[in-house]
Amino acid sequence: MxxxxxxxxxxxxxxxxxxxxxxxxxxxxxxxxxxxxxxxxxxxxxxxxxxxxxxxxxxxxxxxxxxxxxxxxxxxxxxxxxxxxxxxxxxxxxxxxxxxxxxxxxxxxxxxxxxxxxxxxxxxxxxxxxxxxxxxxxxxxxxxxxxxxxxxxxxxxxxxxxxxxxxxxxxxxxxxxxxVVASNFRPDPSKASSEYITIIVISRLYPNKGADLLTAVIPNICKIHPTVRFIIAGSGPREIDLEQMREKFQLQERVELVGSIRHEDVRDVMVKGHIYLHPTLTEAFGTVLVEAASCGLLVVTTKVGGIPEVLPSHMTIFSSPSEDSLTQSTLEAIKLIESKAVDTSKFHEQVKGMYGxxxxxxxxxxxxxxxxxxxxxxxxxxxxxxxxxxxxxxxxxxxxxxxxxxxxxxxxxxxxxxxxxxxxxxxxxxxxxxxxxxxxxxxxxxxxxxxxxxxxxxxxxx
Structure with a gap:
């Protein structure tokens, strides 16, 4: 009917x-x-x-x-x-x-x-x-x-x-x-930097989305890995905290705050990265995780809510919603990308077959x-x-x-x-x-x- x-x-x-x-x-x-x-x-x-x-x-x-x-x-x-x-x-x-x-x-x-x-x-x-x-x-x-x-x-x-x-x-x-419309999230390896490991964050900057965790984790990772940089897209009440963190630790050249972006521009930001970081404290599904995997990014996320149901284990590194655990999981992902131990080039076709x-x-x-x-x-x-x-x-x-x-x-x-x-x-x-x-x-x-x-x-x- x-x-x-x-x-x-x-x-x-x-x-x-x-x-x-x-x-x-x-x-x-x-x-x-x-x-x-x-x-x-x-x-x-x-x-x-x-x-x-x-x-x-x-x-x-x-x-x-x-x-x-x-x-x-x-x-x-x-x-x-x-x-x-x-x-x-x-x-x-x-x-x-x-x-x-x-x-x-x-x-x-x-x-x-x-x-x-x-x-x-x-x-x-x-x-x-x-x-x-x-x-x-x-x-x-x-x-x-x-x-x-x-x-x-x-x-x-x-x-x-x-x-x-x-x-x-x-x-x-x-x-x-x-x-997701998988064809809207095609990977483009030529856009990612060969000198840096780029970590992408696209989220509303609210406490329940893990913005406070993000503020604590970024300085730790930048201190350990000098070749890591962050691109953060999104807006919210915790945006000012990220700006203050960047000023305090002098990370202006390594932490880029893009602000709010349209959904059709999400792919253009994601293809610049190697890892997608999702520090949320609660999530029913997490469509952005599927979009990130479709763009060929290795996903680091907290193991909360319905997130474990979204992607297979070889695309995801899970963490508990704490500063130390999220830092260690992100460092593990950086190590996998540097050693090329995970082939992210196949993620797009796999996601395309899973979600439509x-x-x-x-x-x-x-x-x-x-x-x-x-x-x-x-x-x-x-x-x-x-x-x-x-x-x-x-x-x-x-x-x-x-x-x-x-x-x-x-x-x-x-x-x-x-x-x-x-x-x-x-x-x-x-x-x-x-x-x-x-x-x-x-x-x-x-x-x-x-x-x-x-x-x-x-x-x-x-």
Missing amino acids: RYNIAMVSDFFYPQPGGIESHIYQLSSKLISLGHSVIIITHAHGSRVGVRYLTHGLKVYYVPFYVLYRESTFPSVFSFFPILRNILIREEIEIVHGHGSLSSLCLEAILHSRTMGLRTVFTDHSLFGFADPGSILGNKLLKFTLSDIGHVICVSHTCKENTVLRASLDPVTVSVIPNA WHDVARRTENVYDIVAKIDNEPVIDRLKRYYGCGIWAGKLFVMCVVIDYLLLRFLEWLYPESGIDRVRKWPRRPIDKSLLAGENSESAKIESEDEDSGLGGTTATA
Whole structure:
């Protein structure tokens, strides 16, 4: 079947990141499978309104206030009127939310279920259970997913974490990993220096991404190995710490801070290096690790979360999330590169055979087939599930759902569905037979076409 799908998340281009890339690539492949896909996210600077990306992918940039780390202020009900208008205009059948910290995602799932639409949620992150922020976030996630059609996680570790946090039935949770367009991350040995061992870091510079570890490890490695240099791309609150470290140890010529870069420029930075360093403290999958291996880099990373599931052992050197362990693992990687004990030239072809967006799209399509067959339950059954979320929280959740139903009735009276224009759909593509067959040769051809089209053709519409 062909579906009208709405991807909803606070995290999308032009903001760089793994979730952003996942949504774009998955949406593009679903369009290639013949589905109609739109994306709903918040405005980014002057990018407000409706934009079209390549493949006819329509993006709604909704003007909402950003609270923290690109997540909008949780308004609960104020998003409903504009969301309802978009969903009716686009004749959406399935709403697919991404990111457990995305307010737009969680609110869209709640309102879509009130409207009787099918819903899917993809979790891309890992969270704890003890700190106040995690406790509150987990409670909200449990509320939102109490009436979800199906949940997708990007790794088995992520699945275990999400099932516990949201008290889900494991049967309703599937594992579908991220992927990369391998043709966009081809190695280029001519770009890497023959005089230095170059270590690449591309990450948001936040504490949970290991920025503090990075600040401590770099001086140790530079002191031991005079032929090692670092290229660090990314921005965040810990960027100032890296600048101070560079000044303190006089490493201006050996530590290059590139700042934030666009996703299409990631490959140009990676091919300059020999080793990719990923000092994160928590990670559900780590798409950047696959991209680095595809570029022919030996990966040094902490053994946390779902990272051990991503790459085979000959591509990766694992470390515990500590300064001494990460230093030793990086020195081991430098030794392997200097002695040429590991052949990184074969990594690209191996990654190309392991990960592909055509496979992710087909598996996601199977999830849509599952939720499309689920019958809508009576309102009272839905309220019972929300009531079971806690002694006090359950009553609050039921109250929110009741208000949501009343708001829907008010909106139906104020703006009748019959008075909302239906948009003219972008011509659907013929179903791509190679995606259905999942042939690697054809997949490479499709990914090559994606590379040629790029993201540079973004245009504004009325």
